[in-house]
Amino acid sequence: MNQAVAGETRLRSPDVVMRLDRMGSFFPTRLSFMRSFMRYLASELAQVSRPVWQMNAQGFGRAVYSVRLAKQDYSLVAFSNALKDEDRSDRVIASAWDTAFVLFDGVPDVDDLDRLQKNAPHQEAGRFTGSELTLSRANKSTRFFEHVVDRLSRGEQPDAALLTKTGYLMRTTAVYGNGKFGIADRRKIMHRAPFKGPYQAEMLTVWLIREFSMDLADHVASARDPANAVCLHSDVRRQLGVGNATGLGMAPFLVNHPVLLNNWVRAYETALNRVRAIKRCPDKVAQTILLLIRRAKAHLQQWSVDDEIQTARIITLRRELAEISDFVTPARLAGPYPFAKLLDAAGAYSLECQELLAALVLEPHGPLIDDLTDEMASETEDVFDPSMTVSAVRRLIDSNYDWALQIDFTRQRATEMFWYTSAAKLEPRVGNRFTEPGAEWEMPLDIAFRVRALVRDLAGADAKMTVARFLAGKPAHRYVIQRIQINAAHPYSEIRDNLIDGGCRPIDMLRFKLAFFGASKFDPKSDLWTRINMFQGAPLRGDIAAGDVDDWWLPVLEGAV
Amino acid sequence: MITSGFEILSTVDKAAFASGIPRGQAREIGRAAQWLSAHGIDGVRATLPALKNLTTHCQIPDATGEIIMADARVARCGLSVMELLFFDASVDGFELRAADSPVLMLGIAGVSAQAYGKAVGLTFSGGGVVVVQGGQLKMTGQPEFAAGDVRIFCDPVERDDPVTEAQDGPFETADGHWQEIAALASRIYVPESESSRNVGAGAGLTDND
Numbered sequence: 001m002n003q004a005v006a007g008e009t010r011l012r013s014p015d016v017v018m019r020l021d022r023m024g025s026f027f028p029t030r031l032s033f034m035r036s037f038m039r040y041l042a043s044e045l046a047q048v049s050r051p052v053w054q055m056n057a058q059g060f061g062r063a064v065y066s067v068r069l070a071k072q073d074y075s076l077v078a079f080s081n082a083l084k085d086e087d088r089s090d091r092v093i094a095s096a097w098d099t100a101f102v103l104f105d106g107v108p109d110v111d112d113l114d115r116l117q118k119n120a121p122h123q124e125a126g127r128f129t130g131s132e133l134t135l136s137r138a139n140k141s142t143r144f145f146e147h148v149v150d151r152l153s154r155g156e157q158p159d160a161a162l163l164t165k166t167g168y169l170m171r172t173t174a175v176y177g178n179g180k181f182g183i184a185d186r187r188k189i190m191h192r193a194p195f196k197g198p199y200q201a202e203m204l205t206v207w208l209i210r211e212f213s214m215d216l217a218d219h220v221a222s223a224r225d226p227a228n229a230v231c232l233h234s235d236v237r238r239q240l241g242v243g244n245a246t247g248l249g250m251a252p253f254l255v256n257h258p259v260l261l262n263n264w265v266r267a268y269e270t271a272l273n274r275v276r277a278i279k280r281c282p283d284k285v286a287q288t289i290l291l292l293i294r295r296a297k298a299h300l301q302q303w304s305v306d307d308e309i310q311t312a313r314i315i316t317l318r319r320e321l322a323e324i325s326d327f328v329t330p331a332r333l334a335g336p337y338p339f340a341k342l343l344d345a346a347g348a349y350s351l352e353c354q355e356l357l358a359a360l361v362l363e364p365h366g367p368l369i370d371d372l373t374d375e376m377a378s379e380t381e382d383v384f385d386p387s388m389t390v391s392a393v394r395r396l397i398d399s400n401y402d403w404a405l406q407i408d409f410t411r412q413r414a415t416e417m418f419w420y421t422s423a424a425k426l427e428p429r430v431g432n433r434f435t436e437p438g439a440e441w442e443m444p445l446d447i448a449f450r451v452r453a454l455v456r457d458l459a460g461a462d463a464k465m466t467v468a469r470f471l472a473g474k475p476a477h478r479y480v481i482q483r484i485q486i487n488a489a490h491p492y493s494e495i496r497d498n499l500i501d502g503g504c505r506p507i508d509m510l511r512f513k514l515a516f517f518g519a520s521k522f523d524p525k526s527d528l529w530t531r532i533n534m535f536q537g538a539p540l541r542g543d544i545a546a547g548d549v550d551d552w553w554l555p556v557l558e559g560a561v
Numbered sequence: 562m563i564t565s566g567f568e569i570l571s572t573v574d575k576a577a578f579a580s581g582i583p584r585g586q587a588r589e590i591g592r593a594a595q596w597l598s599a600h601g602i603d604g605v606r607a608t609l610p611a612l613k614n615l616t617t618h619c620q621i622p623d624a625t626g627e628i629i630m631a632d633a634r635v636a637r638c639g640l641s642v643m644e645l646l647f648f649d650a651s652v653d654g655f656e657l658r659a660a661d662s663p664v665l666m667l668g669i670a671g672v673s674a675q676a677y678g679k680a681v682g683l684t685f686s687g688g689g690v691v692v693v694q695g696g697q698l699k700m701t702g703q704p705e706f707a708a709g710d711v712r713i714f715c716d717p718v719e720r721d722d723p724v725t726e727a728q729d730g731p732f733e734t735a736d737g738h739w740q741e742i743a744a745l746a747s748r749i750y751v752p753e754s755e756s757s758r759n760v761g762a763g764a765g766l767t768d769n770d
Binding site: 127129130178179180181182183184185186187188247248382384386387420421422423424426427429430431436437438441444466467468469471472473475476478479480482528 | 563564565566567568578579583584585586588589592620621623637638640641644645647648649676729730731747748749750751752753754756757758761762
């Protein structure tokens with residue numbers, strides 16, 4: 001971490017931030033998309049209705065949840081179907097799921113519901129229209145769902161330890177937006193108030209799926225024993241989120257949207273910088289910081305995974321946070337530039353500890369930083385200047401791509417990995433270039449390698465030649481020259497590591513993106529995929545009007561520690 | 562086939578890459594197809610003839626003034642045509658002779674004009690005249706999908722032709738054309754193997770916990 005002078009105004013360098021190991025250490029913050037989404041719902045005093053609930057005793061049927069935002073209606077249409085255990089897979093290549101969902105633009109009529117019932121359960125194999133804004137599916141967390149239904153039907157609430165261990169009733173395996181399978185292009189909704197920020201339609205979808213999952217458990221329990229069944233207690237409901245299994249698809253997205261990537265990180269770094277610049281910490285904020293440290297400690301105690309690498313990191317994090325909490329005293333927080341000093345002190349600890357503390361110090365500073373969420377979307381990735389000279393491109397490479405030029409591509413391992421789209425339901429995968437077929441169709445995640453190739457060809461070009469003229473002869477370099485130009489104006493647009501190295505851990509990119517979503521309890525299952533929990537601790541539909549929607553960073557399950 | 566704009570862009574992008582167009586350039590071909598569809602012209606149909614027989618190299622001559630190119634392969638040279646026209650002061654215009662897809666050249670010109678905030682005119686050998694400025698299209702006659710000549714120039718004269726603004730999707734593509742472009746795109750999908758399934762893919766094999 002930078003050894004910053006207290007109160008300095010420079011953002012952290014991309015060379016520090018945009019490294020895979022640090023990106024793989026990120027935590028959710030109050031700028032995360034789930035948090036900004038909940039604040040928006042509160043600003044609209046959003047009310048959710050359930051105009052359709054057609055479920056049999058086993059919980060199979062269809063339902064509609066509607067919400068009015070900025071004078072327009074949106075509806076989650078949910079379908080619940082019987083599924084054999086052998087068909088239940090959280091791979092994107094599965095072909096059947098317990099539940100299927102679309103976010104509908106408006107309130108669907110019966111014809112809409114009938115049409116969607118024929119298509120939504122088939123997901124990628126169905127066809128959709130511009131009335132659908134997202135498409136998703138989820139499987140029940142079978143053992144926990146059955147446990148909850150069983151307990152409720154006997155008039156009891158779920159076991160606290162099981163609730164802590166699982167934390168959700170359903171787990172999504174994909175939430176599609178932006179024109180996939182015929183649904184509406186993002187262009188249709190990007191200027192509507194609820195969806196200006198990144199992934200807000202997807203957040204609305206998942207938040208409503210959470211409501212549906214709990215209503216479904218209540219419904220099945222009630223049907224099982226109408227005389228004795230109770231509903232999930234509101235405290236328990238709040239502790240339930242929506243699980244998600246996330247695979248490789250998120251990693252190419254980050255590389256393919258460099259302006260968007262930059263905007264997320266720039267907002268985060270700007271927020272950090274604003275907080276670092278605070279000269280005096282009011283007593284009330286200091287008390288909140290101390291509370292948040294206690295909460296973070298409790299959260300870490302409840303964060304338990306099977307993955308050995310992450311388990312070791314969590315153990316380290318618990319120890320480091322305990323040490324840090326000794327350092328963070330009311331007296332120190334009362335001194336000048338307390339947050340800059342705290343973040344500098346964190347530099348002696350693990351990357352995960354540094355980023356946890358960064359997220360923590362942002363938390364009490366909503367009025368200072370929440371406006372930054374307005375700048376996290378990007379309307380276009382089309383940045384290209386054909387009039388730039390070859391010498392200017394060379395200078396940009398020298399100043400911004402030193403990290404790429406330092407990679408030794410003579411090592412076979414440096415180019416071992418390639419990313420491709422599998423013919424099996426178009427799932428992104430990685431392979432070994434030297435032992436597996438398909439490298440000729442690899443996705444362009446080999447940025448550093450392309451920069452090296454460009455440098456070689458630029459060496460023979462006239463320095464005054466324009467990019468337009470250069471590309472007329474060497475069109476293969478268009479992709480990387482565009483990235484270099486984007487990076488000049490968007491310094492956080494590039495992941496500064498070799499994404500085709502045999503030792504690359506895609507999980508770092510997944511965690512980074514999921515942290516920006518606002519997910520917590522990262523549960524890596526390999527270097528290639530992870531499970532997470534979304535909206536755990538978030539307000540329920542009945543909580544919005546009460547206005548207390550913003551205090552759920554790093555949720556702690558009460559009574560479970 | 563009714564599709565979203567994204568489906569047109571991404572499918573044409575993949576098809577162009579599968580046909581030998583480099584990354585980056587292929588993406589722009591996808592954008593051109595999407596732009597055409599948004600302006601009421603079938604972008605997929607426009608793209609297909611430009612992705613055939615791309616083994617022929619199509620080098621823009623290192624010349625000045627009005628540059629004439631014979632046997633023009635629009636998918637290969639179209640982007641450079643627009644960039645040199647807009648940003649190389651020594652270039653006055655282009656005449657693409659026997660262009661494989663004049664209407665794809667219109668799509669590329671449309672995307673470029675919009676991106677760079679410039680105006681461009683195109684005249685087609687069939688008599689069509691088009692002016693593109695910003696996101697607007699003014700066109701006389703019907704789009705020409707057959708191979709032919711097309712002339713491209715800056716600073717076109719203002720015309721009174723009806724204005725076509727970009728529309729949001731969905732867009733219609735003839736089933737046969739969609740199947741053809743999708744088949745081309747599918748060439749970049751790598752067949753799965755036991756190894757790729759077990760080692761290269763994210764997520765687990767069962768979801769019964």
